Amino acid sequence: MTLIPDFGSIQKEAVPALAETRAQSFAYLFAKRAFDLGFCTIMLLPAMLVVLIALLVLNPIYNPGPLFFRQKRMGRHCKPFRALKFRTMVGNPTGRRGPDDPLEMHRITPLGRFLRLTRFDELPQILNVYLGEMSLIGPRPDYFAHAHHYIHAIPDYRHRYSVRPGISGLAQIQLGYAEGIEATRRKTTADIDYIRNASMALDMWIFWRTMVTVWRMRGT
Template identity: 40%
Template sequence: MKVINGLRLVIANSRNKPVYFFIKQSIDSFFSLCSLIILFPLLITVAIFIKLDSPGPIFYKQERIGLNGKPFFILKFRSMKIDAEKNGPQWANQNDSRITSVGYYLRKYRIDEIPQFLNILRGEMSIIGPRPERSIFIKHFEKNVPDFRKRLQVKPGITGWAQINGGYEIEPKEKLELDLYYIYNFSILLDCKIILKSIPVILFAKGWR
């Protein structure tokens, strides 16, 4: 995929779709608020299991890079031991020994991601968009993929085109290409397609780690 004049394409696309952004933001806020209210009993249950399973906090905060390179703290249910990064930042893998017993199921069925609806309500994320990365990994990826920061031209999301087409295991270059496809072609129809394709990914625990 060619990304020449990519920023110009994004700006033109954004100017032509103010209604799209209004609708998307409204849906993000409404869906996130309703989800947190409906899932409240589940959230309480998960919190209890996390506390019983291992010492440490219920929630896990980590700095990620969002829209236009602005950092924010992403919120998740804690799924790893409290000393998970005692040896420095590192990627998680499917058989990671740092993952707790409860954390295994939280990650497998994406339950650990539910608190990110609060990030959406704060305007830091969207339901659909590129997954937010840590600054240290972005700098590392840029060594081989100089355009990797172009993913930051839209709000990061809980799910997205790259997640449903490649999951967590794809290489940074392929992730960039898939995310840029979404950035250059975003629409209500494409968002609906991503949501529908995300459902089996969650139900059948595809591509988790």
């Protein structure tokens, strides 16, 4: 059985400061937070409610089980939080998946596949945005136990958590879903580049690319 390192010890050494970047500037953080709250309220909250109503009807037929899925993820400063999504998979009988294991595609239900292609399954994470645990744009948060593994296996991985994690991010639109240690190394490099070059212009470009992915139904 894999032992998870003590959370307190991880936090003590977590997130050494990057060189001063625009990601830490007050003006950028204020504009980013204002955009997060405004877009979530005006656009994504109504969309989530429409999908929620549809799933209340469709879930019992095509995706029996709980409507929501909550998972412990690693957040800013390596603190844990519970990310909320619409459930897309049947339960895992083993109760665990290793950090280098492939995505268990056979567990995705037909309705869940549609939710993932359209990224509708991500909509409940706007509640995490409201709580200040996530942003619309930023490094995607990993499952907490897997993140502990990557912190020790990948140099600079913990730097990803110097900012709020995002529903979408630079690594996600450039590399797609990351499976295994090598893909996570590439994801880490892209996310560090994002943090070092953070700006509202970059955020808007990532946001646009994410919307194109949604429209073309190219989610994972």
